[in-house]
Amino acid sequence: MSLTFRAISEDEPGPKWAGLFAEYRAAYLAWWAREGLTGRPTYLECRRALETHMPELMPIYDRLCELAGGGDVEARFLSVYCPPRYLTGCSQAIWSGDEPLLVRNYDYNPHAVDAVLLRTRWQGRQVIGMSDGLFGLVDGMNDAGLVASLTFGGRQEAGTGFGVPLILRYILQTCTTTAEARRVLERVPCHMSYNVTILDAKRRFLTAYLAPDRPPVITRAAVATNHQERVEWKSHARVTATVERERFLLQRLTLHPETQDRFVSAFLKPPLYSLAFDRGFGTLYTAAYHPLRHQVELRWPGTMWLKSFEDFAEDTTTVTYPTTFEAASPAPMH
Template structure:
């Protein structure tokens, strides 16, 4: 699996080149239910203006870089996209240096495999890209880190794809409290659990849903259900309850040192080999918000990045368990 790390201060030729490369695949996915199933450009922009107005100038810049087309602009709004599912586990380790660790379990064929470092609108952000605008995890120059897991519910509603909401949080917030206010306010089209950790060791997990108000919790662990398991077959398949219990035990009773805790994510029951079912662990991410650093880890490989000294490059990563 080829991973790339790209840095560009403002939306420009690098991002435009990435969009031209990825767009044929994203266009096919975005239109898989037919164009009438997706909202119009006017509806998309109106929703952004209502819920994330600070993002409008950046959104318009990216639409211009994407060529100014109607479909691309609608896609980049992340408003009411097709439904999609993932696995994922995440936890906050509360040692001397607060750390957020997460596994991202998803389909290898529907993933950017891209780390983006940007200075858009004066805010430096780096994280794991989704849709070239959104992020599935990341950290900003205020020392705020964020990560998502799927919430394990079938309900699809009117709202935004959560990766754009994560981008919005990192572009506009400095503390977990500020992030919680946005996560409670902005509508999501599916259920997700979003964990944030700031440089002052404050953390929270927002249980977001399209059909009920978000619940802001002090949970340090999130897997693929919310307060109760609602989608039983998905819960069994992904072992969400077992993973949650395992992480809670590690945090409450074992009190592992940092490196040992991180390494638990690289082994079962947290590490998944179900690649051919679309739920294999694509990477483990480690965020140290005080240091504004991140790592992508795989068995035997660590790729370290600093927000203040980001290095572009690429890595070919062998994914254990993938059957050709």
């Protein structure tokens, strides 16, 4: 199985963004309507929710809606308000060394991913991140050195709120420190349970356990997998090995002082690296965010894609995923 990732740079929403949306439009809207549109928030309800909780995004939202054709369903989709349920795997951790570094694996269905690394300068703020729906982000960094990344929180409950990728976009558009991001996470409602890890350029970090049916819990956890304070969805925990992955990362952080490269490389091997693509939880990429360097490394076994605000080439990389763990062993990094 192969997947092509694209690096796209566009300062303000324009023809490149519009072209990507046109390419993915049918798939996006089919997903949005899969549970039916009856009873879902109307355009006005979506708009009011955005104006209430993320008013700074309104000029961007209006421009994206225009580029998407100005239709009702497109506008509701782009609001990311009360979206359909979706589940991911994912592991993420803050390296314990002196330089700030967040590393994550994104485990998801390869047929339901944008596969676009997007660099923008919307409203004057530079952001690099992995796109979700071309408005939200599943991980990313801004030019202040603030990094945000998500994992699924391991609970089935859904409620009234925003899809967490838009919350990450909002944080990276409007915040410069972990303290500012914390205030956003405490007040913006999330429609499902997700774990969001934040790291800033001064190595201040937090992990927020978000949920639709209880207040957010802000922790100093340096590791997040697919449960929160305890395992609540036991069958999902078994399938995704969330506890085993968390233990592995905690052991590396506390018992195995190691270089950045060795720490990042550990994400390319079991138990963090997953080949469960048939269940929708295969590892699509490993991302290492370096706030002080303004740099992100995208890694796959034997391959690295390096991007920064100062050097962001618009190119592609095609990844062929292994079928066995032996084939997944990373090549030496020089």
